[in-house]
Amino acid sequence: MEVNTMQRRKGLEEKIPEIEKSLSMVEFIMNREDTENPIETSFELYDTLYTQAEIKQPDKVCLWLGANVMLEYTLEEAKDLLESKLKSAKQSLENAIEDLDFLREQITTMEVNTARTYNWDVKQRRLTKSA
Numbered sequence: 001m002e003v004n005t006m007q008r009r010k011g012l013e014e015k016i017p018e019i020e021k022s023l024s025m026v027e028f029i030m031n032r033e034d035t036e037n038p039i040e041t042s043f044e045l046y047d048t049l050y051t052q053a054e055i056k057q058p059d060k061v062c063l064w065l066g067a068n069v070m071l072e073y074t075l076e077e078a079k080d081l082l083e084s085k086l087k088s089a090k091q092s093l094e095n096a097i098e099d100l101d102f103l104r105e106q107i108t109t110m111e112v113n114t115a116r117t118y119n120w121d122v123k124q125r126r127l128t129k130s131a
Contacts, residue, residue: 002103009096016089022063023082029058030075 032039039055061078062070073081 002100002107005096005099005103009093009100012089012093012096016086016093019082019086019089023079023086026061026075026078026082029055029061030079033057033075 029039036057040052041055042050042052044050058075060072060074062072063078063081064070
């Protein structure tokens with residue numbers, strides 16, 4: 001359980017900055033709606049492959065949802081979706097941290113009780129042997 005929870009925590013810690021980055025980009029695009037100058041940028045096509053692009057007055061964005069799924073959203077819908085995903089990811093991270101703390105306490109309690117039981121057994125064997 002501890003390993004599974006730690007993996008979930010690690011995944012969430014990697015996921016949250018990506019969601020925040022996507023959210024900040026959507027907000028940046030929303031704030032530039034009233035300007036006529038296009039945004040010049042380079043974006044990643046693949047791990048080591050980038051290309052240049054000009055973005056002119058976008059009203060929709062595409063978001064990766066995972067499992068090779070990408071959907072097109074309006075800027076407002078994308079912002080709402082990313083904010084809700086960020087909130088739930090942060091809540092899940094808090095829960096994972098609490099679960100890890102609880103598991104560590106339980107493991108320590110179990111180890112102490114196991115040691116006490118072993119010591120009690122050793123003491124009982126010595127008493128039986130001496131009697």
